[in-house]
Amino acid sequence: MRFAYLGSGSKGNALIVEAGDTRVLLDCGLPLVEVDARLARLGLMASDLTAIVVTHEHGDHIGGVAKLARRNKLPVWLTAGTRAAWKAAPDEWVRTLSPHRPITIGALEIVPYPVPHDAREPCQYVFGHASKRVGVLTDAGSVTPYMRESLTGLDALLLEFNHDRQMLLNGPYPAFLKSRVAGPKGHLSNAQAAELLGSLDISRLQHLVLTHLSETNNTPEHALAAASEVLGAQPDWLVCAHQDAGLDWRHVN
Template structure:
């Protein structure tokens, strides 16, 4: 069964990622408004009725800004660590469920595995979402690669991978020293170089898609990030998860399609179907 993924927004102004199959889906983070989430999903032909849960990576505002309204309006369970939930505003406690490292959460046919990461937050987590034989990673806000990240990255068919800053742009940019130190200090963000090293050293041969995510407005450039990966991409499709608009919906399917066959999204029903090209 194929998995459908999309970035609704990715950056310091808000983060929200969609991962789903034909029947159910989850959102990783809710850092844009409920209204904007609805608008962007509608443009993509995705239905919020399929979303069965929201998973929160950490408490920074660009990951929870739209959480309370979205969760209350759609009565969505929110999976969040005990240390993070106190920072999540007006989310009704009856909608909050405890998230713990390496305790898998089953959402229909989706299995969501949280694991710890390096970031300057209370209890920050990354996620690997599994559907059948297909595995999707959401790996952003990472100060430095660790054994948890390497282990899960090496299993994924597609990933949202942080490439926050270009090292030279950050060094020569306008940010004060303390902020530069925070970004590159091991609990901030991954650079283009660090992301590429992760890709080169630990990419499995079947990884089909990488969405470079959480790019800095001031210290990175989408074209520069893509150039970093271009000569090493091979058969992997490299895309940018924008801080201004939603990505396309990517179909991740470990089973190759028959010759001349493609996936098409029915904009009326929101269902993906096969078509002959």
């Protein structure tokens, strides 16, 4: 089992999770030309994909999904609320899932869980294969007990460290946008993500990837420092995913 990011941030998100011959793309907020180029960087083509799974309808997560699905005849899995809010849904390829019930796509078991975010019916996912689990959490403004339960005991955690609170408060965003980002249905700050991390069983963790870093209100140094403080060190399996460079393949052994 392995995973890689095509891109992570407010300009476009896309993650690949692979097990055997199954390759699921989580979100696609990138134009097709970028998708093709970044897949090639990972040694893949769009025709190698099995399906697309969507977290929510915001453009940086869903903007490229319809064109990619239509061109490559890929099934798209998403909640009923996300489908209702998504005007460009390619109906012939859409499959609806419940945020409380797992689905199976090829060799991957995919367990959705709901999160608080300012979208219609957002959810995040834990991907499983054999005994290994990769959990993803991004685009959530606060942490619920169910989220903690979903993300404990993982082999890899891909976790939003969106903003440094002081950088956000002192930065250039207008007041309404600062309130949205920092609100209970916005995005996790470094401190919130670190607190969540500290509450989890991470004894099996092989990879911790910090994702969706704001280019305006955060830096990799700030995010890594917050995570390292919880871990008591900065191990080589702690990394940031980037907007343009994404993240190269990471193997779950």
